[in-house]
Amino acid sequence: MTRVTIQDLRTARYCLPGVRPWFRRHGFDWQEFLETGIEAERLCATGDALVEPVIAVAVTRETKALALEPAATLKPAPSLASVSATLEADDG
Numbered sequence: 001m002t003r004v005t006i007q008d009l010r011t012a013r014y015c016l017p018g019v020r021p022w023f024r025r026h027g028f029d030w031q032e033f034l035e036t037g038i039e040a041e042r043l044c045a046t047g048d049a050l051v052e053p054v055i056a057v058a059v060t061r062e063t064k065a066l067a068l069e070p071a072a073t074l075k076p077a078p079s080l081a082s083v084s085a086t087l088e089a090d091d092g
Contacts, residue, residue: 001039001040001041002039002040002055002058002059002062003036003037003038003039003040003058003062004037004038004039004040004043004054004055004057004058005037005058006033006034006037007061008037008054008057008058008061009054011057011061012053012054012056012057014054022048022050026046026048028042040055040058040059043055
């Protein structure tokens with residue numbers, strides 16, 4: 001689930017003094033947004049086409065972040081030699 005942040009608004013070059021009233025008009029809490037961002041789906045639900053560019057920025061940011069994450073949970077498969085050595089040690 002994509003979250004739009006204040007940095008996404010800045011990257012999209014949105015006018016922040018204009019965004020705050022827009023948030024109020026749509027019933028969004030500006031302070032909460034600054035602290036945690038907002039789900040892209042909530043922005044889309046407004047039906048305002050102005051949300052599309054900033055959502056695109058957020059999707060790009062999240063995609064890049066995922067691509068840069070190390071695959072820390074994946075371990076390389078053991079080599080055949082190490083498996084053979086382990087089996088031979090267990091047989092002895």
